[in-house]
Amino acid sequence: MDYREVGFWFDSIAEQEDGFRPRPGLSSDTDVDVAIVGAGLTGLWTAYYLQERDPSLRILLLEKEVAGFGASGRNGGWCSALFPWSASKLEKRYGFDAAVATRRAMVDTVDEVGRVAEAEGIDIDYARGGTVTFARSRPQVSAAQGEFEESERYGVDEVALWGTETVRSRFNAPDAVAATFTPACARIHPAKLVRGLARVVERRGATIAEGTEVLSWDDGTVRARSGGADRLVRAGTVVNATEGYGSQLPQVGRRILPLYSLMIATEPLPDATWERIGIEHGQTFTDFRNLIVYGQRTADNRFAFGGRGARYHLGSAIHPSYDRSPRVREHLVRTLFDLFPDAAGARITHHWGGPLGVPRDWHASVGYDADAREAWAGGYVGDGLSTTNLAGRTLADLLTGARTSLTELPWVGHRSPRWEPEPLRFAGANAGLVAMESADLEESVTRRPSVVSRVLGPLIGH
Secondary structure: OOHHHHOHHHHHOOOOOHHHOOOOOOOOOEEEEEEEEOOOHHHHHHHHHHHHHOOOOOEEEEOOOOOOOOHHHOOOOEEEOOOOOOHHHHHHHHOHHHHHHHHHHHHHHHHHHHHHHHHOOOOOOOEOOOEEEEEOOHHHHHHHHHHHHHHHHHOOOOOEEEOHHHHHHHOOOOOOOEEEEEOOEEEOOHHHHHHHHHHHHHHOOOEEEOOEEEEEEEOOEEEEEEOOEEEEEEEEEEEEOOHHHHHHOOOOHHHOEEEEEEEEEEOOOOHHHHHHHOOOOOOEEEEOOOOOEEEEEOOOOOEEEEEOOOOOOHHHOOOHHHHOOHHHHHHHHHHHHHHOHHHOOOOEEEEEEEEEEEOOOOOOEEEEEOOOOEEEEEOOOOOHHHHHHHHHHHHHHHHOOOOOOOOOOOOEOOOOOOOOOOOHHHHHHHHHHHHHHHHHHHHHHHOOOOHHHHHHHHHHOO
16 A cells, blocks of 8 residues: 555655555564564564663564554654543552552653653654643533642642633633643654654664564464465564554454544644644643544644544454545544634645554553463553553563563553453444533533433443
């Protein structure tokens, strides 16, 4: 395929990447210390930190397409401290100290990504400008107050709560009556990160076999296909770093659900327009609606804006035709221009998307089973751009036998239940999306927190 069609991020660096000419596939059976299935950010960060721990390790990354093809090269570019479970939910399950430790680890991760990019000479447009979350109705103001109070309780994020006067003085977002500001988030160019990291781990001695489809693995043996021929990889440990695409593999199957998130990008906007809008370089933004949206101001002055709303496909199907949806595109355009009227009429230059990985309890996990010779990380539910880095560091500790503060975090060793078989999975996943759309409509009419969201939200990790 023409990999420029993956989305704006890939398209914007296609020339410097030589059109994403694939690396050689696996040409023969081989033996390695660590075989990593998937050359996205989870796999690449794992390789990077393993190389730091033990440079002698023979590391092979197996990728069906090209490095960064999946969510790692398609996301919103938020390097944030967001974790799929809130601190309060983590506290209920694991206790206060574990919740604080997770929050602190995620905040530290935002800086770690920037540190590595600078140290390795990877230009990723890193700018730590924080996240502005607008509140545009009475229920959303209540949600903003709740977020601020939660940050005060755990004392890690330093979230600020802005009132109407502050919001109106800084932004031309007409309906916004309040906002929170979270400093622990950086705007980045995700494709620059994942492609640059791939070059770094290669330079350090790892091998990335692209155009190599993994069929299955068991007890350290990976079956793969490359160039029309079957290959065997014998490894000391196999790392599952497939995220949403793992649903297509027998070793994962119903442990993950591929849920599509879609994006748009505008043409570059003049500086004068950005001055009226108020979003600064490095700032990311969203609001407190139930059906999630997310955006950033890119380094070249575009809006890159995305959100949920694309339906789940029967049987966890993944197909390039699902990467775009005219209905969702129009929803995103309307929403963006509604948030920032100064952008109305801007030309939409790109529309893209892809599947992210959702476990049944919406709980990301990382772990290592030495007896099975298997490690894993994933289930980031869209919060993976930074969480993959934490996963890579944690896996490197686990695989090299180190006991650290990271290996004590509560997501280590977590096992989510399986999703329901079809057609229950299809009905439930899509009912959840409809419920969140209905919840936003309900709140706009009643001006009270949604009953639908309160009843059904916990079932879909809201």
